[in-house]
Amino acid sequence: MAEQEVTLMKGNEAIARAAIRCGVDGYFGYPITPQSEIIETFALDKPWETTGMVVVQAESEVASINMVYGAAGAGKRAFTSSSSPGVALMQEGIAYMAGAEIPGVIVNVQRGGPGLGTIQPSQSDYFQATRGGGNGDYNVIVLAPASVQEMADFVELSFDLAFKYRNPAMILSDGVIGQMMEKVVLPPYKPRRTEEEIRKECPWATIGRSKDRKPNIMTSLELKPEVMEEHNIHLQEKYAAIRENEVRYETMLCDDADYVIVAFGSAARLAQKAIGMAREEGLRVGLFRPITLWPFPEKEIAAMANGKKGVLVVEINAGQMVQDVRLAVNGEVPVGHYGRLGGIVPEPHEILEALKTKLTER
Structure with a gap:
């Protein structure tokens, strides 16, 4: 190889x-x-x-x-x-x-x-x-x-x-x-x-033709309400299939954790460093990283949070994903948020301090 x-x-x-x-x-x-x-x-x-x-x-x-x-x-x-x-x-x-x-x-x-x-x-x-x-x-x-x-x-x-x-x-x-x-x-x-491969793989595309040999038309326009409702129902069924089959996430040190940080993208990298610092101080902290933000891993977050003392959501914003995390855990555990704004990236020691003040000192 x-x-x-x-x-x-x-x-x-x-x-x-x-x-x-x-x-x-x-x-x-x-x-x-x-x-x-x-x-x-x-x-x-x-x-x-x-x-x-x-x-x-x-x-x-x-x-x-x-x-x-x-x-x-x-x-x-x-x-x-x-x-x-x-x-x-x-x-x-x-x-x-x-x-x-x-x-x-x-x-x-x-x-x-x-x-x-x-x-x-x-x-x-x-x-x-x-x-x-x-x-x-x-x-x-x-x-x-x-x-x-x-x-x-x-x-x-x-x-x-x-x-x-x-x-x-x-x-x-x-x-x-x-x-x-x-x-x-x-x-x-x-x-x-x-x-030829595109025509075979994408029979719906504009380069193909429908069953009655008419050219395919790709449009989101539909003037008949009942037809538009049927199309929207089809879309919702498709989205339900995506939610069922395409959720992706990653966990780190969650099995023995008392507290879990939920973060995505670069915030998750910073959280990893904060978790290492927390573990050195005797705080058992884990990481849950959503990879698909939609579909959101709500069931997996709910299962992960079961029995934990608290969850801290870290984002480089004022608090957006934290709303989905709170909906997922449904009040079963405390959920805090820490973020920086204006293009400032949080430091690992700031994340650790936020974990202590928002969750461990409650």
């Missing part, structure tokens, strides 16, 4: 290079800090000369998501990337894709807000991602990487899930993971699908 090549690179670079290797057909994006290295890496590597991948710097974020809509609607593996205010501009297009059941991928390397905010890291797009920032009853599959390796790994995973369920998927990263450099093993090269 050939030895895997280990390379040092930024999280943003890993996203781009994994996409090239995974047989992605097209990228449409617009530069914005702290995710600009994604399109810059494409410009450097020129995949259109090697794999045939299309790379377009669109005129705006709105144009980007609509280009993804068109390409993905034709059965192509297409994605875009941006940061928080740019993804806010994409919400109409994402809702349209969810309504039309188009399987595109969106990468959000979060920065502080609201509005233009700061170029520093944040996790304050949790609600925007998991609640669906556009109109209507819909959900986006949301994966939260906590390392550069996961930035690379989640590219193919997000496309697999998007096409499996014909639904938009999002990689919800942040400025810490996007900008940090770590060792990473990139996936092996995978050929792009041929037109």
Whole structure:
């Protein structure tokens, strides 16, 4: 077996290079800090000369998501990337894709807000991602990487899930993971699908035809209320299947823990250090890291929290995921929250102090 090549690179670079290797057909994006290295890496590597991948710097974020809509609607593996205010501009297009059941991928390397905010890291797009920032009853599959390796790994995973369920998927990263450099093993090269393979795998796509030989039309528009209700019921049944089958999470030292920290992305990395410090002081603390923010691991968090003395939710925001954690534990254990705002990343010693003051000294 050939030895895997280990390379040092930024999280943003890993996203781009994994996409090239995974047989992605097209990228449409617009530069914005702290995710600009994604399109810059494409410009450097020129995949259109090697794999045939299309790379377009669109005129705006709105144009980007609509280009993804068109390409993905034709059965192509297409994605875009941006940061928080740019993804806010994409919400109409994402809702349209969810309504039309188009399987595109969106990468959000979060920065502080609201509005233009700061170029520093944040996790304050949790609600925007998991609640669906556009109109209507819909959900986006949301994966939260906590390392550069996961930035690379989640590219193919997000496309697999998007096409499996014909639904938009999002990689919800942040400025810490996007900008940090770590060792990473990139996936092996995978050929792009041929037109014949796309027609076979995606009979619903615009390049195919319906059973009565009419061209497929990918749209979220329906003027008959009873038909629209039937379509919405179908979507809800699909979302229920995703909740049942696609929950992903990671635990550390939870079995003997009296207290558990729940954190995702870069906050989970900081929590690991705080847990080590707590254990040195004799406090038995564990970590629960949601990997899918939607579907959220509510049943798993409830089971984990059973019998614990308290749960501390750590986020780089004012408190968003903590609401889902509180709903999950349903008042069975105390749930505290600690976060920093404005692009300031919490320190491990601050997390440990918050654990002590919010939970152990109650």
